Amino acid sequence: MRLPCPLCGDRDRREFYYQGAAVTLNRPAPEADADAWDAYLHLRDNPAGETRDLWYHEAGCGAWIMVTRNTLTHEVLGAELIEGVPA
Amino acid sequence: MARLIETSPCAGLLPRTIGAVDLSEVEPAQITLIAPFKGQQAAVSDALDAALGLTFPAPNRATGQGARAVWSGAGQALLIGSACPALPGAACIDQSDAWAIVRIEGADAARVLARLTPLDLRPEVFQQDHTARSVLGQMPVSLTRVGRHAYEVMVMRSMARTLVQELTRAAQGVADRIEPSI
Numbered sequence: 187m188r189l190p191c192p193l194c195g196d197r198d199r200r201e202f203y204y205q206g207a208a209v210t211l212n213r214p215a216p217e218a219d220a221d222a223w224d225a226y227l228h229l230r231d232n233p234a235g236e237t238r239d240l241w242y243h244e245a246g247c248g249a250w251i252m253v254t255r256n257t258l259t260h261e262v263l264g265a266e267l268i269e270g271v272p273a
Numbered sequence: 274m275a276r277l278i279e280t281s282p283c284a285g286l287l288p289r290t291i292g293a294v295d296l297s298e299v300e301p302a303q304i305t306l307i308a309p310f311k312g313q314q315a316a317v318s319d320a321l322d323a324a325l326g327l328t329f330p331a332p333n334r335a336t337g338q339g340a341r342a343v344w345s346g347a348g349q350a351l352l353i354g355s356a357c358p359a360l361p362g363a364a365c366i367d368q369s370d371a372w373a374i375v376r377i378e379g380a381d382a383a384r385v386l387a388r389l390t391p392l393d394l395r396p397e398v399f400q401q402d403h404t405a406r407s408v409l410g411q412m413p414v415s416l417t418r419v420g421r422h423a424y425e426v427m428v429m430r431s432m433a434r435t436l437v438q439e440l441t442r443a444a445q446g447v448a449d450r451i452e453p454s455i
Contacts, residue, residue: 193332193347194405198391201408245413246406247332249347 190265193247205240207231208252211268234258240268282373282433289441292448294379296440299425301374305357306366307342308349313362324358335402335417343404343427345415351427373433377440378423381447386424388443392416410439 187199207230214222236256243249250268255261281300288297309317309329318329327337330344340355351372357365377385383394389409393399404417412435415427428436 195333196393197407200391245408247347248406 187260187262189241189251189253189262191243191246191249191251192265192267193249194243197243197246201243201245203242203244205242205250208238208240210240211252236263241265282430283375283437286434286437287375291441291444292379293381294377294385294444294447296437296444297376297378299374299376301354301369303352303354303356303367304369304372305352306345306349306368307352307357307360307363308366309360309363314348316362317360320358320360320362321352325352325355330404333403333405335404343415343417345404346406351415371430372427373430373436375426375433375436375440376419376423377426377444378420380422381444382422382424384447385440385443386416386426388446389439390414390416396421409436412436412439 188196189199189202191197209226209230212226214226235258236254238252238254241251241253243251251265252268253265254263256263281298283298286298288295290296307317307321307329314329321342322328325337325340327340327342330336330342330350332344332347335341335343341353342350343353345351351368357367383396386392386409387394390407392405392407399405399418401418401420404415406413406415408414409416409426409428412428412432414436417425417427419425426436426440
């Protein structure tokens with residue numbers, strides 16, 4: 187599998203570290219109720235189809251990226267730097 | 274007070290020649306990591322240009338002859354072979370003793386590296402002054418093409434022996450290949 191790092195171009199999967207679903211970017215407000223924090227920390231979807239997840243280009247440029255890919259076809263649709271994603 | 278003897282990272286290991294490949298150690302006078310502060314990269318590049326005649330490199334590129342700036346990750350580059358000028362817009366860290374640099378040169382250099390790294394090293398893709406952070410075997414490395422058949426591989430100093438071992442083994446494998454006769 188190759189991932190399209192926005193800085194480095196297409197690179198081998200072994201250069202990357204997988205972090206998980208990109209929902210962790212949507213952090214609840216500090217005063218949000220327990221349910222919101224419970225969902226943020228523990229509840230994950232398991233979508234069949236397009237997903238977005240976080241990868242760390244560990245052995246490459248050191249950037250965190252958000253990769254869009256399809257879990258049904260294994261197609262990698264794109265990636266963007268986390269730096270550029272609005273919080 | 275004890276007097277310490279300074280040795281280079283690959284002392285006693287290099288140079289060596291295996292088949293059509295020469296391995297040698299590169300020992301630059303100084304290596305400095307330069308990480309421009311947010312929004313300061315253009316100013317840092319101008320300051321480097323004024324002081325040393327080289328610019329801050331774009332991602333996956335190296336700049337300069339003699340003293341060189343080699344991109345080494347998001348927002349950072351290594352200044353190799355020169356003292357670092359005053360750069361108020363950047364964090365500058367002396368890493369002279371942190372790196373081991375091995376030059377691999379010869380007709381089979383790309384073939385040897387291709388056994389160890391997942392990078393696309395075809396000459397039309399990975400050109401002169403192109404650089405990449407990647408893996409070589411299990412090690413994180415910085416790999417730069419410095420000539421038609423010449424590359425420089427940088428690893429953290431503690432991995433010097435492993436780097437030489439990996440390159441030697443791969444070069445031996447390439448050298449031992451028997452091309453099928455037709």
